[in-house]
Amino acid sequence: MSAATINEDTIMKHPDTTPATPARPTPFFQTARGQALLESLGAFFKSLLAPMLGLALFVLLWQIVSMKSGSLPGPAQTWESAVALFADPFYDNGPNDKGIGWNILASLYRVGLGFGLAALVGIPLGFMIGRFKFLAGMTSPIISLLRPVSPLAWLPIGLYVFKETEPASLWVIFISSIWPIILNTAAGVGRVPQDYLNVARVLNLSEWKIFTRILFPAVLPHLMTGIRLSMGVAWLVIVAAEMLTGGTGLGFWVWDEWNNLNVEHILIAIFIVGIVGLVLEQALVLLAKRFNYE
């Protein structure tokens, strides 16, 4: 039997081949996956640090101001009030006394409708103004004239023409938020690089193909910017408009609570308006990212 033969005897007798006791599993946070998780958690908390500090500072300032003024409610008081308010958000005690949930929804509904109309009219108009110089010349003085008009100045005209508050509010949102959409879309059309238009020319594409394959994708980022700006204006305007028209909605609620001298609720309203506005903006930012081809 040669020394190099490997068989059962040689294997069994070699001390190094006796099976060892099963090793203890490595603790999770020492494995590669565990380390990666720790790293990402760490990064997440680091990114939260600055905003959290900012928020804490803001609350501190608020507390100081409220203590100094004596009458302005402080953060703790406001928070308790908010908890009570949101405990029953959808109550309904008649046309002018509804839960906060209903008011928020009413405002969102009006903004959605008014802004939707503005987009429906503004986007095609923007495209045409961008594409046809003559039309741009025609509309330019009108746009320049009407754009700086304060949204609330449009309200009396709306009330006079439509005779009801609901369409008047929609009118105000429409006429205030349409300008960014038109102007940004038109600018986007003007900024389509000549290279792409040359491609359209040498391929002799039909006007429809030029629009769908070249103009629209090229203008889309500008269009999204216009929509974001418009949404911001619309949300701003609705609260102001509702203060004047009454009924339901956040703006009406703010004015109502002022009449009741419920300052805590007014402060809460400020937060709600801000938070909802932020959520709307972020939703559009996400949408815009989806269409970004860079």
Next chain:
Amino acid sequence: MNSYLQIENAKMVFDTKKGKFVALTDVNLNVDQGEFIALIGHSGCGKSTLLNLVAGLNDPSAGVLLLGNREIKGPGPDRGVVFQNHSLLPWLTCFGNIHLAVERVFGDRESAKQLKERTLRALELVHLSHAADKRPGEISGGMKQRVGIARALAMEPKVLLMDEPFGALDALTRAGLQDELMRIVQETRATTLMVTHDVDEAVLLSDRIVMMTNGPAATIGEILEVDLPRPRDRLKLAENPHYHALRGQVLEFLYKKQHKHAA
């Protein structure tokens, strides 16, 4: 016998704020099918203007341009243009960019499957089948230019028009693409008109070099026949005295004969 591409007494005048600018005058050129013509000259000599006339992007102020005995009026897919700036649409994939051209030319005659096959064959021609689903933002400059060439050729144009197609690329990439272009042109027997200001490129690639005088009112100065045998190997040509003689002739035209007119 009529030539494939005929340019007769072409003249191009532009209206500018400072008055009329005569870019080209008295341009006469006959190109046979399958020929590779290089247009070379100093900047501002109207070579791109001439190419644009053949492409139909401008109408001549005087004279006429004929392709296959038909007057050239406006751009069209029978003249495939490759821009210096590749001009690929960034929101479409490489496949999509070529498919746009293919669909335009063959869409009303062929099925979707056939159009897809044409597009894939064009990508295969420039050795970019693996990049079919990539966007222009994800590929290199040389690859983008190859897609541009594939797009132009996929339309099976009568004439391939190239306006300094490799000008924006580094020397090594340019050399690689020049070799590929020679291979493609040999395979497809495309009639080609290429604007360049690279003398080596002109001598290497073309059958005839059209040397333009300086602008304004530029015209064709001399036409040089490049009778080097094909296929051409750049390394072997570097030791070919005839290649150097031709090179010298082009350089002499550009730098000695036109020198006194250079602005």
